[in-house]
Amino acid sequence: MRHLLFNCLASAIGLIALNTACTADNEEDRFPPNENGDTTCYEGSIDFEAHIQPILNAQCLVCHSPSQGLGGVIIESEEDLAAYARSGVLEEVLFELPPSSPRKMPPGTELSRCDQETFRDWINAVNEE
Numbered sequence: 545m546r547h548l549l550f551n552c553l554a555s556a557i558g559l560i561a562l563n564t565a566c567t568a569d570n571e572e573d574r575f576p577p578n579e580n581g582d583t584t585c586y587e588g589s590i591d592f593e594a595h596i597q598p599i600l601n602a603q604c605l606v607c608h609s610p611s612q613g614l615g616g617v618i619i620e621s622e623e624d625l626a627a628y629a630r631s632g633v634l635e636e637v638l639f640e641l642p643p644s645s646p647r648k649m650p651p652g653t654e655l656s657r658c659d660q661e662t663f664r665d666w667i668n669a670v671n672e673e
């Protein structure tokens with residue numbers, strides 16, 4: 545009996561923890577699995593205006609708009625960002641540097657899984673052109 549109670553409590557606590565982990569990041573809601581069970585981050589083929597611009601607006605332009613230009617970096621157009629994608633710098637600052645590096649982007653925070661996947665797909669597309 546004791547065991548049963550303990551197990552129930554443990555699984556209830558486990559469920560609460562699991563649930564908190566899930567709701568802390570509601571990408572499941574934004575990107576529900578499609579009919580094949582895939583969790584995709586965007587519709588159709590990768591597109592700068594539709595898929596990258598919203599991430600820039602939310603995560604990058606507070607520092608890299610023309611009026612800010614932190615680190616001397618202004619991201620005003622697709623071409624501005626594509627130049628960093630072609631040189632390999634974008635991949636480096638987003639994915640390769642440790643969080644402790646001052647060049648790690650965005651500084652002090654992690655992009656969501658979908659934002660990372662979307663950036664990766666766009667960088668690959670730019671480099672395949």
Ligand code: HEC
Nearest residue numbers: 603604606607614615617628633634637646647649650651
């Ligand atoms: C809080 C402000 C801030 C945010 C938000 C931010 N950056 Fe930066 N970014 C900087 C600063 C400051 C530098 C210069 C870092 C250095 O050289 O030490 C920089 C540098 C860069 C560089 C040039 C790196 C190099 O060494 O040549 C790129 C590319 C870049 N950021 C892209 C991005 C992208 C893409 C995002 C959004 C995902 C982003 N940044 C978000 C502040 C920011």
